[in-house]
Amino acid sequence: MELRQLRYLVAIDEHGNLGRAAKALFVSQPALSYALKGLETELGVRLFERTPGGVVATDAGRDVVRAASEAVRRADLVAAVAARHRRDAARVLRVGFEASGAGELTRRARAEFARRHPAVRVEPKRFDWGEEAEALRDGRVDVAFVWLPADLTGLRSAVVHTEPRVVGLPIGHRLAYRAGVSVVETNDEPLMWTKRAPRRWVDWWAVNPRPDGSEPLWGPTNDNVEEMLEQVAEGAAICFAPSSMASYYARPDLVWVPLTDVEPLRVALAWPDGAGTALARGFVEVVADLTVTET
Amino acid sequence: MELRQLRYLVAIDEHGNLGRAAKALFVSQPALSYALKGLETELGVRLFERTPGGVVATDAGRDVVRAASEAVRRADLVAAVAARHRRDAARVLRVGFEASGAGELTRRARAEFARRHPAVRVEPKRFDWGEEAEALRDGRVDVAFVWLPADLTGLRSAVVHTEPRVVGLPIGHRLAYRAGVSVVETNDEPLMWTKRAPRRWVDWWAVNPRPDGSEPLWGPTNDNVEEMLEQVAEGAAICFAPSSMASYYARPDLVWVPLTDVEPLRVALAWPDGAGTALARGFVEVVADLTVTET
DNA sequence: CGCGGGTGATAAACGCGGCTTATGATCGCA
DNA sequence: TGCGATCATAAGCCGCGTTTATCACCCGCG
Numbered sequence: 001m002e003l004r005q006l007r008y009l010v011a012i013d014e015h016g017n018l019g020r021a022a023k024a025l026f027v028s029q030p031a032l033s034y035a036l037k038g039l040e041t042e043l044g045v046r047l048f049e050r051t052p053g054g055v056v057a058t059d060a061g062r063d064v065v066r067a068a069s070e071a072v073r074r075a076d077l078v079a080a081v082a083a084r085h086r087r088d089a090a091r092v093l094r095v096g097f098e099a100s101g102a103g104e105l106t107r108r109a110r111a112e113f114a115r116r117h118p119a120v121r122v123e124p125k126r127f128d129w130g131e132e133a134e135a136l137r138d139g140r141v142d143v144a145f146v147w148l149p150a151d152l153t154g155l156r157s158a159v160v161h162t163e164p165r166v167v168g169l170p171i172g173h174r175l176a177y178r179a180g181v182s183v184v185e186t187n188d189e190p191l192m193w194t195k196r197a198p199r200r201w202v203d204w205w206a207v208n209p210r211p212d213g214s215e216p217l218w219g220p221t222n223d224n225v226e227e228m229l230e231q232v233a234e235g236a237a238i239c240f241a242p243s244s245m246a247s248y249y250a251r252p253d254l255v256w257v258p259l260t261d262v263e264p265l266r267v268a269l270a271w272p273d274g275a276g277t278a279l280a281r282g283f284v285e286v287v288a289d290l291t292v293t294e295t
Numbered sequence: 296m297e298l299r300q301l302r303y304l305v306a307i308d309e310h311g312n313l314g315r316a317a318k319a320l321f322v323s324q325p326a327l328s329y330a331l332k333g334l335e336t337e338l339g340v341r342l343f344e345r346t347p348g349g350v351v352a353t354d355a356g357r358d359v360v361r362a363a364s365e366a367v368r369r370a371d372l373v374a375a376v377a378a379r380h381r382r383d384a385a386r387v388l389r390v391g392f393e394a395s396g397a398g399e400l401t402r403r404a405r406a407e408f409a410r411r412h413p414a415v416r417v418e419p420k421r422f423d424w425g426e427e428a429e430a431l432r433d434g435r436v437d438v439a440f441v442w443l444p445a446d447l448t449g450l451r452s453a454v455v456h457t458e459p460r461v462v463g464l465p466i467g468h469r470l471a472y473r474a475g476v477s478v479v480e481t482n483d484e485p486l487m488w489t490k491r492a493p494r495r496w497v498d499w500w501a502v503n504p505r506p507d508g509s510e511p512l513w514g515p516t517n518d519n520v521e522e523m524l525e526q527v528a529e530g531a532a533i534c535f536a537p538s539s540m541a542s543y544y545a546r547p548d549l550v551w552v553p554l555t556d557v558e559p560l561r562v563a564l565a566w567p568d569g570a571g572t573a574l575a576r577g578f579v580e581v582v583a584d585l586t587v588t589e590t
Numbered sequence: 591c592g593c594g595g596g597t598g599a600t601a602a603a604c605g606c607g608g609c610t611t612a613t614g615a616t617c618g619c620a
Numbered sequence: 621t622g623c624g625a626t627c628a629t630a631a632g633c634c635g636c637g638t639t640t641a642t643c644a645c646c647c648g649c650g
Contacts, residue, residue, distance in 0.1 A: 001374060003298045004637090018598060028639060033599060035637080043377035045384070052597050052646040059573070060380035066569060067373040074366035079296060081362045082338035085355035089340070274361060278354065299608090313627060323610055328628060330608080347617040347626050 001042060003075050006068040008035045009047070013065040017054035080139025087142070088277040094123045095283065096132045096144030099225040102161040102267040103244030105290065106145060113286045120279060128224040130197030136270055142280045147242075148266040149204050157270035158284075160291045164264045166246060166256045168232050168239040176255040183207045183262050190219030192228045192239040205240055207262050225249060296337060298370050301363040303330045304342070308360040312349035375434025382437070383572040389418045390578065391427045391439030394520040397456040397562040398539030400585065401440060408581045415574060423519040425492030431565055437575045442537075443561045444499050452565035453579075455586045459559045461541060461551045463527050463534040471550040478502045478557050485514030487523050487534040500535055502557050520544060 008025065012032060015021040022029040040047050047061035057065060087094070093113075097106060110122055125141050132144040137154050146157065167186060169176045175185065187210060193202050202208075206216045219237030222228040225245070232239050233253040242265040246256035269287050271280045303320065307327060310316040317324040335342050342356035352360060382389070388408075392401060405417055420436050427439040432449050441452065462481060464471045470480065482505060488497050497503075501511040514532030517523040520540070527534050528548040537560040541551035564582050566575045 001298065001370065003296065003370070006370070006373065019596085027637095029598075030600080030640085031638060037599090038637095043374065044381045045377050050598055054597070060377065060383075063376050063380065063569070063572075064373060067369070067376045071366060071369035071373055074362070074369045075296065075298070075301070078301065078359060078362040078366055079338065081358045082340050082355065085358065086339045088355075274358070277358075314625090322608095324627075325611085325629080326609060332628085333608090345627055349626070 001039065003072065005035050005039045006072050008032055009039060009065055010069045010072060012036060012048065012055060013057055013061070015054075016056065077139065084139055084142055084272075084277050084280075088279050091117075091120045091279075092123060093120055093143070093279045093283060094125050094141040096125045096127055096135050096141035096146075098127045098129060098132055098145075098147060100242060100244040100248040102145045102269075103163055103242070103248070105161050105267075105287070109283070109287045109290055112290060113283050116286065117279070117282060126224075128196050129194045129222075130201045133270065136272055139272075142277060143269065143271045143283050146268045146270045148268055149200055150268075151198065152268070152270060154273050155270045156273050157268040158288070159266050160269045160287050161267040162264045163242045163244055163267075165240055165259045165262050166243045167259055168229070168241055168245070169255045169257060170233055170235045171253055171255055173235075173238070173255065175257060178257050180258045180260040182260055184210055184212050184214075186238060187212070187214055188217060190237040191216045192219055192231060192237045193221055194223060195221050196223055207240070211261065229254060296334065298367065300330050300334045301367050303327055304334060304360055305364045305367060307331060307343065307350060308352055308356070310349075311351065372434065379434055379437055379567075379572050379575075383574050386412075386415045386574075387418060388415055388438070388574045388578060389420050389436040391420045391422055391430050391436035391441075393422045393424060393427055393440075393442060395537060395539040395543040397440045397564075398458055398537070398543070400456050400562075400582070404578070404582045404585055407585060408578050411581065412574070412577060421519075423491050424489045425496045428565065431567055434567075437572060438564065438566045438578050441563045441565045443563055444495055445563075446493065447563070447565060449568050450565045451568050452563040453583070454561050455564045455582050456562040457559045458537045458539055458562075460535055460554045460557050461538045462554055463524070463536055463540070464550045464552060465528055465530045466548055466550055468530075468533070468550065470552060473552050475553045475555040477555055479505055479507050479509075481533060482507070482509055483512060485532040486511045487514055487526055487532045488516055489518060490516050491518055502535070506556065524549060 008021070008031075011021040011025050012018060015024060018032045018036075019029050022032050025032070036048065043064065045060040045064070046058055047064055048055040048057055095110070100106075102109075110124070113120070113122060125135070125144075127135055127144075130147070130150065132141070132146045133150045133152060133155060135141050136144050136146075145161075146152070146155075148159070167175070167181060175181050191206055193206055206218075208216050210216065220231050222231060228239050229249060229251060231237055233251060240259065240262075241256075243256070243258070269284060271284060303316070303326075306316040306320050307313060310319060313327045313331075314324050317327050320327070331343065338359065340355040340359070341353055342359055343350040343352055390405070395401075397404075405419070408415070408417060420430070422430055422439075425442070425445065427436070427441045428445045428447060428450060430436050431439050431441075440456075441447070441450075443454070462470070462476060470476050486501055488501060501513075503511050505511065515526050517526060523534050524544060524546060526532055528546060535554065535557075536551075538551070538553070564579060566579060
């Protein structure tokens with residue numbers, strides 16, 4: 001059994017058709033026919049039923065494909081781990097964050113890191129809602145500021161920052177000139193949300209259920225800050241955000257008002273479990289030092 | 296990158312020496328030299344430092360080896376999943392358990408399963424302490440009675456049986472003729488335990504800490520029932536066990552006395568998450584039916 | 591009813607790539 | 621200084637996965 005065969009298998013299952021899978025893999029159709037047959041012989045199970053319309057996975061095939069795609073993913077992780085170390089040698093550190101990240105701390109950490117490691121180039125990488133943790137796991141970044149709640153499996157992390165939440169409103173909104181609002185006062189306002197993040201993340205941000213037991217009024221969806229702010233400025237909905245967003249994404253057509261009765265946002269600094277490189281560790285140290293002295 | 300290379304990599308790391316690794320893999324030493332070099336070139340990182348005494352992993356090498364061994368394990372799982380289905384087709388179901396399993400339920404379940412699936416051969420597989428869950432995960436059995444507490448990650452399960460615990464004593468022991476004893480009355484008796492199972496399992500069985508806060512007196516270790524009973528019969532220590540063991544492992548040189556103040560043993564029926572075969576599902580159904588009617 | 595367009599399977603030939611054996615280069619140590 | 625480890629290199633072989641070309645089958649449609 002070889003990785004190549006497993007990759008073929010997954011592709012065949014995805015396309016449901018040897019010809020199209022072959023095209024996607026840039027090989028000829030007989031190559032897949034041959035590989036599939038070989039795998040079936042080796043495993044001693046029929047994996048796909050051949051039909052005139054294509055191929056369809058058998059019971060065994062479904063399970064094997066699932067296991068195979070996991071194996072392929074793990075193999076790709078090997079490459080990702082190596083790439084991280086290669087980048088380490090090249091003196092590059094990729095720091096993930098979303099929207100305003102950890103506010104002021106983000107910049108201060110970067111500045112201090114640059115002071116301690118002058119030869120290292122820091123590459124900030126912005127992600128869409130709730131994507132940082134996954135990016136960390138599959139090696140797209142070496143370290144990241146993760147907004148909680150988040151799925152931190154496979155990661156090590158430390159909470160390094162908290163900040164109150166605010167509500168974003170278009171200018172002229174009935175609540176726009178208040179010094180603070182309760183979350184229940186926004187119950188009737190359509191609220192921005194996202195399909196990208198898991199349910200738990202969305203509910204936490206939307207404060208669902210509200211203190212009075214009601215459910216938020218779900219408004220339009222969006223994938224990232226810019227899309228969200230566009231919609232809010234347009235008057236299509238309101239949004240909740242950490243207070244730092246008021247200064248990092250200041251716009252003339254938006255107003256930010258503190259939410260008086262919701263949990264603050266907690267931001268964790270996270271890095272891959274076990275696979276942390278020397279530079280990532282250095283960055284973690286910097287942030288640890290900054291947060292110790294500031295509390 | 297191919298699985299073969301990853302397997303080689305793991306072996307090289309284990310043996311710390313190309314020659315010995317080559318021997319273990321039944322290939323020549325240059326083959327490993329070649330494969331390692333190829334992988335290093337492809338990944339762009341040096342993985343092992345070559346020394347006159349052998350090879351030693353670099354920082355990057357350590358991480359890559361870890362990721363590689365995980366990938367290899369996943370690939371082996373593909374084969375295990377396939378083997379499960381092959382066995383399904385061959386009408387064989389392997390049921391894992393340890394010691395007295397789930398007592399009477401074990402036999403009843405097997406009998407009822409045989410009635411419903413006459414053509415299927417059931418193969419009971421006995422495991423050493425705490426090994427069932429792992430056996431389930433790596434495909435050595437299709438379904439198993441697991442003694443809790445246990446690590447059930449990657450498994451689906453349902454608690455199907457509970458039974459009180461008893462203490463096993465050699466005949467003539469000072470507590471041997473009691474109708475019941477408190478666990479604290481055994482505080483001064485050396486207690487059998489095992490190095491095979493995780494800490495949590497051992498502590499649960501040993502009732503550590505005891506109700507009075509003390510720690511058990513640790514006696515000899517053992518890997519399975521027979522070894523344990525030998526030691527107890529010999530007078531080297533006492534042991535804790537589920538009450539069914541009194542009837543399933545009756546010996547003239549042993550006495551079993553109920554423990555009056557400890558949690559009963561809970562036994563779960565478990566099967567691989569997602570990879571359950573038709574036969575395994577059938578067995579789960581049988582046990583579900585039996586436990587529903589008996590409660 | 592037969593033909594066209596889709597499917598996967600098979601055949602034959604090619605050539606890459608990883609294997610082997612044989613040998614070299616280096617180091618540590620007695 | 622020479623022996624016995626180590627890993628690296630060289631040269632040749634050959635298995636195996638690839639390719640192109642073709643076949644066999646099924647289905648829908650004129």
